[in-house]
Amino acid sequence: MSSAEEGELWKGCVFVFDANILLNLYRYSRKTRKAFFEVLEKSKDRIWIPNRVAEEYLKNRPAAIVKQESPYENTIDKVEWLKEEVEKLKVDLESEYSHPFVKSEAVSKVEKALSDLMENVREEKSESLERMEADEIRENLSSFFDGKTGLGFSEDELRKICEEGEERYSNDVPPGFKDRGKENGGHVPKDEFIKYGDLIIWKEIIKYSKESKRDIVFVTDDNKEDWWVVKSGKQLGILPYLKSEFSRETGRKICMYGSGDFIDKADNLLNMDVGEDVSREIASVRENSARDLFNKAMANSHTANISQKYEMDHNLSAANGADKTIGDLIRYAKEKELNREEDSYWAEDSDMNIKEKVDSIFRDINYLNDRLDYIISNEPAGLTASDKELFGSEKKRIRRELMEKKVMLSDIYKNWR
Numbered sequence: 001m002s003s004a005e006e007g008e009l010w011k012g013c014v015f016v017f018d019a020n021i022l023l024n025l026y027r028y029s030r031k032t033r034k035a036f037f038e039v040l041e042k043s044k045d046r047i048w049i050p051n052r053v054a055e056e057y058l059k060n061r062p063a064a065i066v067k068q069e070s071p072y073e074n075t076i077d078k079v080e081w082l083k084e085e086v087e088k089l090k091v092d093l094e095s096e097y098s099h100p101f102v103k104s105e106a107v108s109k110v111e112k113a114l115s116d117l118m119e120n121v122r123e124e125k126s127e128s129l130e131r132m133e134a135d136e137i138r139e140n141l142s143s144f145f146d147g148k149t150g151l152g153f154s155e156d157e158l159r160k161i162c163e164e165g166e167e168r169y170s171n172d173v174p175p176g177f178k179d180r181g182k183e184n185g186g187h188v189p190k191d192e193f194i195k196y197g198d199l200i201i202w203k204e205i206i207k208y209s210k211e212s213k214r215d216i217v218f219v220t221d222d223n224k225e226d227w228w229v230v231k232s233g234k235q236l237g238i239l240p241y242l243k244s245e246f247s248r249e250t251g252r253k254i255c256m257y258g259s260g261d262f263i264d265k266a267d268n269l270l271n272m273d274v275g276e277d278v279s280r281e282i283a284s285v286r287e288n289s290a291r292d293l294f295n296k297a298m299a300n301s302h303t304a305n306i307s308q309k310y311e312m313d314h315n316l317s318a319a320n321g322a323d324k325t326i327g328d329l330i331r332y333a334k335e336k337e338l339n340r341e342e343d344s345y346w347a348e349d350s351d352m353n354i355k356e357k358v359d360s361i362f363r364d365i366n367y368l369n370d371r372l373d374y375i376i377s378n379e380p381a382g383l384t385a386s387d388k389e390l391f392g393s394e395k396k397r398i399r400r401e402l403m404e405k406k407v408m409l410s411d412i413y414k415n416w417r
Contacts, residue, residue, distance in 0.1 A: 001237075001255065009215050009255055010269040015047045016205055018220035019056035021259055022049075025137050026064045027285045033137070035278045039266045040144050049145055050204035051152030052197060061138065066376060077396055079118045086110050150204050158193055161203055165196040174226040174239050175202050198222070202242070209250040216246075216254045219262045227256070259285075358412060365405050372398045 001009070025033055040047060049057075090107050153161065169177040176198030193200060209216050218238075220227065227242070228235040238256040246254045257265060260283035267274040375395055 013215040013217045015043055016216055016218045017049050019053045020221040021219050022057045023064045024285055032278045032281045035274050042270050048148045050201045051150040052200045054149050075121050083114050162196050165199045178224040178226045206249045209252050215252045218256045221259050361405050361409050368398050368402045
């Protein structure tokens with residue numbers, strides 16, 4: 001699509017947002033969130049979400065809020081470590097052998113800056129968790145999409161879509177076939193249509209475009225190749241099959257963007273002044289979201305066939321500069337049953353092949369993630385200071401072990417490559 005065609009499309013299209021776009025708002029800073037809402041405000045008469053997107057947003061919103069505790073805790077841990085290091089430096093400087101040109105006032109300024117930073121992080125963390133009850137993000141979204149949310153499908157229509165999905169997925173017909181192994185994940189009530197979520201969204205977008213006679217710009221941070229044309233790690237646009245199906249069904253045009261590209265385009269085509277720092281943050285959050293999904297898949301290794309569960313999308317492997325994916329590693333290990341007795345790293349497990357070693361690490365990561373989630377979700381209110389310290393120490397210990405396991409996995413990958 002040329003720049004002129006793209007500009008013309010944006011003039012009269014409807015902007016449709018995926019659930020991951022709405023959920024990522026909980027990961028943005030105030031400034032970036034404000035910028036995103038300004039884009040919605042600018043185009044408020046031309047925005048819409050499928051009913052399935054609304055359902056997925058509401059279902060996953062609590063987890064998105066709770067999940068933000070971990071980055072805050074990691075930052076607090078790092079600041080505490082820095083404060084300890086500064087305290088050591090202060091003791092050294094106050095000794096009789098201290099450096100003659102370093103003033104104690106300079107160290108005091110660093111201490112104050114770290115204390116201010118710690119206070120700010122704790123405030124932000126508290127505000128984030130309070131959204132479980134008083135959620136201004138949800139309120140804003142409810143206001144923007146009031147009367148601009150699809151009605152969805154009847155249960156009979158959903159079952160027909162799922163039947164079609166079975167055939168589509170068996171032939172790798174997009175979208176959604178990458179989710180064919182997706183499970184309910186403990187959601188209550190059970191979502192029997194979960195693995196067909198992408199297809200349901202796609203069908204509802206087609207239905208809406210056909211009825212409204214409008215072109216569509218679909219904004220999603222779903223990175224999978226059952227949506228995108230991906231070359232050398234770059235997403236070049238919607239798959240030709242989907243573009244053709246959409247045109248055939250609706251007689252209209254569709255264009256697709258990730259959140260970062262959408263904000264960049266809005267800056268120009270909607271005459272916004274978003275700012276490069278906002279674009280960078282959105283791109284960073286999207287990249288981290290993709291990595292989180294991969295890590296989650298790794299942590300669930302014991303529940304599925306390992307050679308299928310960890311097949312990374314090519315865009316992720318290319319983005320990491322890797323020629324081989326983790327899926328390649330596991331398949332190769334499974335086929336060749338390689339032992340690495342000559343490597344000291346494998347000395348304690350000389351009879352254990354690569355696949356078994358990787359599988360073992362994945363099980364450990366899964367257990368540690370479950371343990372951390374349980375502690376975060378079940379920490380009681382009104383704890384004494386000593387009990388809070390115990391909870392904090394346990395979370396730090398688990399995070400440290402998780403990091404060690406991921407380093408081990410990285411070492412295996414590097415050695416194999």
